[in-house]
Amino acid sequence: MNAPAPTLAERALARLRALATGNGLEPAAITILETQESLFTLTGKMEVSPLCESEPLAYAGGIRNKAAKPVESFAALQAAVAKHKEEFRENPDWVNATIQELRTHESQGWGLENAKVTLPQKSAVFAATQNCPSCDGRKMLTCTQCMGQGTVICTQCQGQGREQCYYCGGRGEDPQQPGQKCHTCQGTRFAPCRFCQTNKYLPCPTCHGRRGTPCPTCQGNGRTTQEVAVVCGAETHFKLITDGLPSGLRRGLDRIGIANLGKGHADITAEPPPENTEEKREGARIPILLYKVVLPYAELRMGFGGKKAVISVVGKRCAISGVPAFLDDALKPWREKLHQAARGAAPLEAAIEARALKEILALTVAGKGKTEEVRRLYPFGLSSEMLSGILVDTQLALNKTTLKTRTIIATLCVIFCAAIFYGLFIFGLEGYLTFGWNRFLELAADLAVLAGTLSASWAMLNFSARFVLKRRFPQLALALKQKIGKTGLSMLGGIVLSFIIFILLAPVKPLWLLHLVH
Numbered sequence: 001m002n003a004p005a006p007t008l009a010e011r012a013l014a015r016l017r018a019l020a021t022g023n024g025l026e027p028a029a030i031t032i033l034e035t036q037e038s039l040f041t042l043t044g045k046m047e048v049s050p051l052c053e054s055e056p057l058a059y060a061g062g063i064r065n066k067a068a069k070p071v072e073s074f075a076a077l078q079a080a081v082a083k084h085k086e087e088f089r090e091n092p093d094w095v096n097a098t099i100q101e102l103r104t105h106e107s108q109g110w111g112l113e114n115a116k117v118t119l120p121q122k123s124a125v126f127a128a129t130q131n132c133p134s135c136d137g138r139k140m141l142t143c144t145q146c147m148g149q150g151t152v153i154c155t156q157c158q159g160q161g162r163e164q165c166y167y168c169g170g171r172g173e174d175p176q177q178p179g180q181k182c183h184t185c186q187g188t189r190f191a192p193c194r195f196c197q198t199n200k201y202l203p204c205p206t207c208h209g210r211r212g213t214p215c216p217t218c219q220g221n222g223r224t225t226q227e228v229a230v231v232c233g234a235e236t237h238f239k240l241i242t243d244g245l246p247s248g249l250r251r252g253l254d255r256i257g258i259a260n261l262g263k264g265h266a267d268i269t270a271e272p273p274p275e276n277t278e279e280k281r282e283g284a285r286i287p288i289l290l291y292k293v294v295l296p297y298a299e300l301r302m303g304f305g306g307k308k309a310v311i312s313v314v315g316k317r318c319a320i321s322g323v324p325a326f327l328d329d330a331l332k333p334w335r336e337k338l339h340q341a342a343r344g345a346a347p348l349e350a351a352i353e354a355r356a357l358k359e360i361l362a363l364t365v366a367g368k369g370k371t372e373e374v375r376r377l378y379p380f381g382l383s384s385e386m387l388s389g390i391l392v393d394t395q396l397a398l399n400k401t402t403l404k405t406r407t408i409i410a411t412l413c414v415i416f417c418a419a420i421f422y423g424l425f426i427f428g429l430e431g432y433l434t435f436g437w438n439r440f441l442e443l444a445a446d447l448a449v450l451a452g453t454l455s456a457s458w459a460m461l462n463f464s465a466r467f468v469l470k471r472r473f474p475q476l477a478l479a480l481k482q483k484i485g486k487t488g489l490s491m492l493g494g495i496v497l498s499f500i501i502f503i504l505l506a507p508v509k510p511l512w513l514l515h516l517v518h
Helices: 008-020 074-090 093-103 247-256 326-330 332-342 355-365 371-377 384-426 429-433 439-472 485-505 511-517
Strands: 030-060 069-071 116-118 124-131 140-142 151-153 162-164 190-192 201-203 212-214 223-240 267-270 277-281 284-304 307-314 319-321
Touching: 008 030, 008 284, 008 307, 008 319, 008 326, 030 074, 030 093, 030 116, 069 074, 074 124, 074 223, 093 116, 093 223, 093 267, 093 284, 247 284, 247 307, 247 319, 326 332, 332 355, 332 384, 355 371, 355 384, 371 384, 384 429, 384 439, 384 485, 429 439, 439 485, 439 511
Parallel strands: 069 124
Antiparallel strands: 030 223, 030 284, 116 223, 124 223, 140 212, 151 201, 162 190, 267 284, 277 284, 284 307, 307 319
16 A cells, blocks of 8 residues: 655655754754645636737748748738738637647646747748849849940050050160061051950950849849748736735745746646637637646744744645745854864864765865855755855865965976076077067967966966865865966966066067067
8 A cells, every 4th residue: 555645744844854964953853833734726817819920031033932822922922911810810710729739838828928829830931923123034234334335445455456566665666676667566656456456345344245243132033032921829918816825825936936837836727618718808809718726835833943933835846935044053163164264274174074065065176166056955944145155165265275285386387487488588499499480470489388388387286276176075076177266376477477577688589579679
């Protein structure tokens, strides 16, 4: 025989005690003093109104959409769209189609306010093709350079058909045999134009002699298409019509969200009457859909280690609200140890004996030390102030844990990089390696060296922080990137400063620096 399902009160008690376990408060200290549990029925009303939206599309050429219904002209296209919209609104079938579509939703439409329900079976696409209005179907436009002639006056001879003799330079005399006629122009000082071959005209360079250019509107197709997708459906307007709900239930509903009740919190039934209910408003009939929601609700008077509070539990998924920050007092001893660890006055291990602080530490070193991530584990029981302080002190304590190692590595990185810069600029390796380069290549090489040393040093410092944390907390998963604090910024500043100093002290200045100076 199956055991009866636990009540909301039992489930809520189990969740709260699970949060207390390992966090300084005995689970048995959380008790139920009084409980009232019942099923509440909520009713809702949804108005639906027809909705038709047009999505126009224009393109060159013929109709591309095989599903589009062709019409003979653009004017007929607009008429077909208007007719389809009118028929959709006047045909009552859209109401039943909307109801069927809402049935597929996880909440059957409950709580959907100002939502758009699309009905693909009622939608349609219309398209029409006409001659291009720019070229009137000719596919070409008159060339603006040759004005449709296909040719332009020769630019070499300016339409004369001849040019100054290119052999004698227009002198009419053979430059090789002074006093003799030029054998090219026969003493006339002019020769036939080599470009137009005496034709006086050249093919138009824009249209290449075709007298026109492809129409940009239709892309040389001669026709354009207008396509209109008519998306038909309905718009929903929901209203909760149940009054007199307990304040705890109201708070729980606000936390869950009315529209989210269908996500496992309650049983929802859509109740359209045998013939769809309608309301008459301003001469129009508004279809109405009715809903009924049944959800469990419990109001508990509980004790938290001597302190009393009234909490509310709503829905089958046991959404709890009104829980006091009972973990704040329970975690105070470890919270103080964490604060001391953040100042370097105590080991971090002493603070993470409390489960909550250990879990927050695990999130932080994994790169997930954010309020929303912690709230997934502790949705209630911790005040915002307490949680914010724990997150800040956890990061500070981690920085203190790795500070010594990071300082040593940062110092070594600055010294090593300074040695590299000394060899390049003071010892003269930079000039030797970049001999014959122009100033731009030399500048790029020097900046590449600086960027490489900065990146390598940053990677070394990050690796050292991860190494220390992994040895200290081997059971925790570490993010690839750890915060390295002001030590890292100081290291980068020291590397850049040493780079600048050694460049300025170099006996042979780089070409790009000399160019900047002069």
